[in-house]
Amino acid sequence: MTIEIEDDAATTAARAVERLRLAEARLARRRQSECGPSENARAAMRVILDRADHGATVTPSEIAQHLGISAASVTGMLDRLHAGGLIAFVVNPTDRRSKFIVPFDRGADPDAVDPVTAQIRAFAAALPDGTADQVAAFLDRVREVVDSECT
Known part of the structure; x- marks a missing residue:
């Protein structure tokens, strides 16, 4: 026997959001171990590409702040993105102690990221x-x- 439950539109929407949140959590776990760059690395690439598209620069500190993660985590992530050929580092001309992150291949399709x-x-x-x-x-x-x- 199947129990029929009639939900109002608000309950239906709330349940859909909860299913979305669970799916996002499962995707984040899969991305950590199975399919390429982590969710944070993908988010960093979106920031880098967006800033470059607007003629602006981005620093590792800005990425850490945007993602809400530590500078040490960003350093490791950027090193992996650099090793994968996705980004390059450019010396900041006004402060030679800092660096900017730029996309290595501007022909890269952001949707592929x-x-x-x-x-x-x-x-x-x-x-x-x-x-x-x-x-x-x-x-x-x-x-x-x-x-x-x-x-």
Whole structure:
């Protein structure tokens, strides 16, 4: 016998967000051990590419601050990205003790760095007019709750 449960729209949305959070956690665990750069490395690459696309530079300290991780963790991650040919280091001309991180191959497709984001962008492009703003506002509020937990 199957029990039918009728949920209102708010409960349905809340359950969908919880399934998304669980899927993100599973993906993060898989990425740590099975499929290439970690989630932090992918996030760092997005920051590096975005800054380069806007003609700005980024330092290891800025990446650490953006990701909310230690400078030591960033150093190891950047060394791995450099060894993989994804980034290069450039001496800061105004402070020779510091360095900037730049993408090594500007021809690299940002969607190849994170194909999940590319697929999500395609789904978002297919949303009906006005819906994308509502979904974004809802998800931003969910993110704020998640970000404020245990702070």
